[in-house]
Amino acid sequence: MATEYWPNSRLRTKTGLGVWEHRGKVAVAGIGFAPTMRRWDGEDLSTSVGALTIVAAQKALDDAGISKGEIDGVVACPIGMGDNWGPESVTGRPYFAPPYDTEDGLIGTSADWLVKNMGLWNAKSTFHGAACFNTAMSVGAQVVGDGLANTILVIRGMGNPPGRYHQAPDTNYSGPRQWSAPFDWRLEPLIAYGFDQYCRKYGKTHDMVAPFVLNQRRNGLLMPEGYYAQHRPETPTKEDYLAARWVVKPMCIMDMDLPIQTAVAFVVTTGERARGMKQKPVYILTHCSQRGVVRSTTETLDETEAFAANIAGMCYEGSGLTARELDVFNPYDGYTLFTQYYLEAFGWHGVKRGEALDFYAGDIRVEGPHPFSSSGGNNGNGRTRSWGQYDCIQQLRGQAGRRQVRIKAETAIAGAFTPGTSDWTVYSTSPD
């Protein structure tokens, strides 16, 4: 039987639920990233996304100091980032011999694929969380907390096959897309127009985002696992940002993260078991998921800000933390034009509504007093939606290397994707 998707009804999607029932009882014990590449070459199966997921998973096991026989469950976000590889009749690309005779392992990696091809003989429980690593982390935290498995791998493979992706040659649309497609309304215009609305409301301008983007890229070069550090060690300037081409004005190409191929894996286990493993445990205080519903055709700025406020409310309520107690903060930045909603909603370092872009002008370097998004995010490392989670663990262990923040690092939050639809994890060095 194919692994089933974890239902939204079993996620924490609203405030009022109180402190998470498994607060501090679940921990991250191992983390691993595969090497990054801009795109898969379409030939070398040793760098397929499936193969890269095995690499990431082995790194996470080694990091935790455990063997694969100790893994009794796998939670995957089985969906890749790019377009599908096949079928041949559509893309002209034939599948390969097993285990590459379907999309699985070529564009994303399912829990079942990993269990089979990594030989995780003891992994009896498999679950899917879509469509993000952060969703898989929420599911994983709940799976271990509920005792459905004891020590699991949480994985996401991000396949990016050759060619520009998400091209749309369709001339007709039915269903929900018929309201938006004729006008080219997609996520990018939504974020761009929302930012335009934000600027009008608070009297801000697009160029004020530059310090944030440049700092993300700077932090990215301090992340050895990231795409830019590995392949393009560039240091863009403010002039580069201001001259960057518009994709959908006011969003420019440097506001968007670069699609890459790689894979990530975390070992998640009970706090008690984690204490017996190699690394200092990083405890999960809560997880939550935003599944916002808009009233009409698109999301208004008021709705966006309400969604972000709900996320912050769920994170703080479920963890029992306050904004003052939040040290490391890695909200999603895949479009840098929505990160301000998170910063303002969480009130990290006292930032209030309408103040985020001014905050970016201050000292947000990892060495400084306000090390915002210390991971470098997806803008600084390539599109995985998991660098924030990865950095939180490293920072709380004191293993972030040149990115290690100088401020106290005892609690952390990471999450992705949009204010309307995203999943978040709250971490602590202490289970209490």
Next chain:
Amino acid sequence: MPKQSPIPDELDRPFWAACNEGRLVIQHCTRCDRLQHPPEPTCAQCGSADNLEWRQVSGRGRIYSYAVMYDTPVTVLQADQPFNIVVITLEEDPGIQMLSHLPGTTVDQVPWGASVQVEFETTPNGQKVPEWRVVG
């Protein structure tokens, strides 16, 4: 400008049929006296399917905000880049939005907050879609 065609389905056929007659109709719950768009099988407020009707609206609205598309993945739109994508709110209920390329308005010269009037544009499969033009 050329755009993709919607294909009406059971739920929204009255909306698209009205467009072809040059009328803008919006789903309305008579129990809640509330408009909703896009149409749904039930009222989002009271959950009932029994009180939904189609109400003709004035076709007047206001520009809420906009973006300018420079790099679309949609093939049929690429020749017209860059183009405006504008969010319109309806006069009867500003909580209801519709989208527009704002024909007649220069790219990136969108008058924020301006009044607009609906018109109907024929798409390749013959189905008309609502478009909006700045008035006054």
